[in-house]
Amino acid sequence: MNDRIEETLDCCVDRLVRGEGVADVVGGDADLAALLQPLLETSTLVAHQLRCIQPSPEFRQAARTRTRSLFFAKLARREANPGFLFMWWQRRWATAMATVMVACLASLGVLAASVNALPSGFFYPVKTTTEQMRLSLTVSDVDRAQLQLEYTERRLSEMTRMAGRGDTETVLTLAAEATRLIIQMCTGALFGVDCGESEMGFLLTSPAASAAVAPAVVLGADRDGALELLQRALQVAPEELRPDIEYLVSELSREFDATISHLELATTAP
Amino acid sequence: MPIEQDVVARAARGDADAFAELYESNFDRVYRYLYVRLGNPTEAEDLTQEVFAKVLEVIGTFQWRNVPFASWLFRIAHNKMIDHIRREKRVERVDSEETVLSLDDPDPAELAEHNLQLEKVRHNIGRLSPAQREVIWLRFGAGLSTTEVANALGKSTGTVKALQYNGIVALRKLMEQAG
Numbered sequence: 001m002n003d004r005i006e007e008t009l010d011c012c013v014d015r016l017v018r019g020e021g022v023a024d025v026v027g028g029d030a031d032l033a034a035l036l037q038p039l040l041e042t043s044t045l046v047a048h049q050l051r052c053i054q055p056s057p058e059f060r061q062a063a064r065t066r067t068r069s070l071f072f073a074k075l076a077r078r079e080a081n082p083g084f085l086f087m088w089w090q091r092r093w094a095t096a097m098a099t100v101m102v103a104c105l106a107s108l109g110v111l112a113a114s115v116n117a118l119p120s121g122f123f124y125p126v127k128t129t130t131e132q133m134r135l136s137l138t139v140s141d142v143d144r145a146q147l148q149l150e151y152t153e154r155r156l157s158e159m160t161r162m163a164g165r166g167d168t169e170t171v172l173t174l175a176a177e178a179t180r181l182i183i184q185m186c187t188g189a190l191f192g193v194d195c196g197e198s199e200m201g202f203l204l205t206s207p208a209a210s211a212a213v214a215p216a217v218v219l220g221a222d223r224d225g226a227l228e229l230l231q232r233a234l235q236v237a238p239e240e241l242r243p244d245i246e247y248l249v250s251e252l253s254r255e256f257d258a259t260i261s262h263l264e265l266a267t268t269a270p
Numbered sequence: 271m272p273i274e275q276d277v278v279a280r281a282a283r284g285d286a287d288a289f290a291e292l293y294e295s296n297f298d299r300v301y302r303y304l305y306v307r308l309g310n311p312t313e314a315e316d317l318t319q320e321v322f323a324k325v326l327e328v329i330g331t332f333q334w335r336n337v338p339f340a341s342w343l344f345r346i347a348h349n350k351m352i353d354h355i356r357r358e359k360r361v362e363r364v365d366s367e368e369t370v371l372s373l374d375d376p377d378p379a380e381l382a383e384h385n386l387q388l389e390k391v392r393h394n395i396g397r398l399s400p401a402q403r404e405v406i407w408l409r410f411g412a413g414l415s416t417t418e419v420a421n422a423l424g425k426s427t428g429t430v431k432a433l434q435y436n437g438i439v440a441l442r443k444l445m446e447q448a449g
Contacts, residue, residue, distance in 0.1 A: 005435065006434070043410075046441065049388045050302060052384055053305050053388070059315050067322050067326065074327075
């Protein structure tokens with residue numbers, strides 16, 4: 001008998017915690033009401049009071065920012081130190097695959113066609129795969145950083161073009177990808193910038209996060225965080241990379257501002 | 271593969287969207303759990319960040335084995351809280367220093383009434399047995415299911431249901447006595 005009461009109360013608590021009222025839970029069941037009504041009232045009071053406790057919006061945003069920084073820093077560290085055996089295997093594999101693929105694609109003119117492809121385009125996966133292969137084949141840290149700078153510029157340019165088409169979701173994805181490339185480069189062995197403890201303005205640009213924060217706010221935070229990282233990288237950058245980083249700093253501000261303007265125009269347009 | 275299992279697996283592989291999904295769906299309830307346990311919003315905020323930093327660090331070691339992700343997460347939250355209490359060498363606060371309630375329409379009188387009620391509830395829950403208290407915090411504060419609570423505490427679902435029932439009965443009596 002006791003087991004049955006505990007079981008019944010448990011089912012009711014499930015519904016009360018989800019926000020249903022005692023009347024909904026009991027329905028027209030007079031026996032259930034007689035048996036559990038006082039306990040359900042207590043449960044409702046507890047559930048209601050505790051549900052009111054919410055983190056403040058400022059803390060929510062600051063915590064999201066910090067977690068995102070930690071997430072990308074961890075990802076960048078992992079990608080920068082994949083382990084000797086994995087690197088050896090990956091390089092050999094990538095060399096073989098790249099040779100075959102480049103030969104095939106070049107003969108078809110696909111590589112040339114993919115250079116200006118946008119995320120919505122048919123050849124875009126060719127473009128990103130080729131980039132990944134070039135990155136994994138590059139041994140020198142300076143050459144790798146140069147490629148990362150070049151690919152970041154591409155993502156930024158694509159972001160502005162997609163904003164012109166009103167595709168906000170792709171814009172946020174491209175901003176996140178540009179940010180990831182910058183974090184990857186800055187936290188790599190060449191620069192060694194530590195972004196784990198900083199207060200950089202990155203936000204989690206997941207669909208869930210974007211739903212809660214306006215795209216312009218997400219992009220503004222990405223821009224500020226990326227600029228801060230690049231400024232720090234600039235302080236320790238080798239001479240040959242400094243002009244490229246300085247150029248990216250100016251381009252990054254320009255592309256983000258243009259993208260935000262596009263999105264704001266789209267939302268205010270009648 | 272169940273949806274949650276897939277999301278956790280992707281997050282462990284470094285998928286930002288998957289990690290963000292886990293983060294967004296659990297952030298408020300981790301904060302709420304820590305707040306009701308500690309009674310101090312600043313400490314709850316600090317520990318919430320520590321919990322997710324820990325999750326990020328060890329998510330690659332999470333093994334499914336039919337244990338829900340929330341149970342694993344709240345075990346981390348619980349351990350962080352215990353470490354914090356030991357570090358601070360203090361007992362859990364039954365009465366909070368300050369209360370932060372987020373109401374849509376922050377009418378001062380309504381807010382004061384809510385604060386008073388919340389403190390009464392927290393105080394009475396604090397007087398339950400440790401096992402009953404833990405079940406009530408996890409069920410009502412964190413919103414975990416009975417199965418998730420059972421996995422988080424290493425108890426059977428039957429025991430959790432019994433603790434929940436007895437806890438609510440005791441809470442009812444305490445509230446009646448308090449008027």
